[in-house]
Amino acid sequence: MTSRRIILVLPLVALLSSCTRFTSSHSMPIAKDIQSLSNPQQIVVRHLELDLAVLFEQKSLKGSAVLGIEHVDSQARELILDTRELQIDETETSTDGETFHEAKFQLGNPQKSLGTPLTIQIPGDAKFVRVKYSTSPSASGLQWLTPEQTMGKNAPFLFTQSEAIHARSWIPLQDSPGVRITYTAHITTPKDLLAVMGADHDAFAAPTGDYRFHMNERIPSYLVALAVGDIGFQAAGARTGVYAEKPLLAKAAKEFEDTEKMLREAEQLYGPYRWGRYDILVLPPSFPYGGMENPRLTFATPTVIAGDKSLVSLVAHEMAHSWSGNLVTNATWSDFWLNEGFTVYLERRIIEQVYGREREEMEAALGRQELEQELAGLAPGDQILHINLTGRDPDDGMTNVPYEKGALLLRAIEGQYGREKFDAFLKGYFEHFSFQSITTAQFLDYIRHNLPDIDSKIPINQWIFKPGLPAGAPKPVSDLFAKVEQGAASGNPDTTHWSTQEWLHFLRGLKSPKMGELDEAYHLTQSGNDEILQQWLLMSVRNRYEAAYPKLEEFLVSVGRRKYLKPLYEELVKTPEGKERARGIYEKARAGYHPIAQTTIDGIVGK
């Protein structure tokens, strides 16, 4: 995921108890995950068959999920699944997947942020469980858009966001990243709309209203993804292409035309791409994240379409997850840094291959700046890579720590061993743990086995288990940024060829900006680049630059990317009049935000 704002949980006990080395995932014990109420340690789900009708008027998915199960404990007679706000109509079991018999079930008490456990009675010989159910209009993992909320304005749109623990709001399953499943899906929709999933799909299929998907690789539940809308497709390369609402399609395909090249560079570095196609689906602006690495089909915000490819590091990021995250997955949300720290490191390596070292160093320098700023305001517990978020909503605490601190750790290791050796290590790591979910303890075990002198070179325990940054943490330096600083000091910088990154560095470095003069010189309120515009609007709130307020409102009402919204609302509520403005804007904007963004902004502005 790109958004730099998630942290999740797990106690040290689980870390210590799940230290198995070099075994296949099927025999590997599943790590205890405090963010799931399910019981894969007794009976584990291995396969899912979804059959769902997409009902736009009711804002509901209705149908069934057949789960292929396996007894881990042969005496176990209860299967516990995660659900949230699901209407359960009936549960059944079967020995052959053909003939089903009714089974007793019970829904437990809803638990804060975790949902409601669904317990089903299982005969000893049962191999399949069928749950007939429907989703709630307020399902946290679904966003239902009216035609007005889309770009094309003529058809409704639905998309899912399952990470971190939202799959349970649209599928009854064991919603823990330690549980890997294969799946098939049969999805029916209004006849003229296209359904796509992060699975095998025919990119050139015409809309029929009846779709089938297969995912034959074992994936964690947070990667199950579906979108439905008036969506078109344009090929970019042999294995790559872009899905988008039709008015945006040509522009999006142009922006992402380097995708095939990125994929080849990534394979060069980290081994073969294991997922077949790599397509990108550009969602409507309310998508709460930058991107989501759904396998075979990255979901992306339209805010990265800047017209000059300056924000395509997002694609490099989501693509990198095809190795770090999707192939080798964090076993619990406490190990989230294994997904995101590795991915930011890989993302920058891919960017360097495709766009050069200067671009990479600018992004790395901005990353470190953002991390330092954020660390200054974080409680010590939240500065730790292997974080404990007991009792907290996994989506609440998303920060730069798992992303940027994690990436700096890998950069530090690279610095000690050199690229050649470290690249070989990473390639081996992805191969060794492919299609498995691992804990931080397993990672440590593996690295100490393969780089035996690691502890004498890097304070790796301090990096992972202590707050802050260890002394000697890498500090990326950008020559281009040094030029920006010189230009800013001279009062007359040459901005002709500035990239987004240089603009950001320039704006963030201004101590007491003369807002009116800057706007007159650079037309920042009118910027068509959302990254620059968001930075400018943030400064406008901070410096009470009223000329930008109408744009601020327009931006907050039309964009739903949480990384942009959160700082703006946080800045607004610092003053009484800003708070009033925030409330007024939020009243208009809230209905258009995704449930995940609503939860965040509710907490800042008050509902």
Ligand SMILES: [Zn+2]
């Ligand atoms: Zn990510």
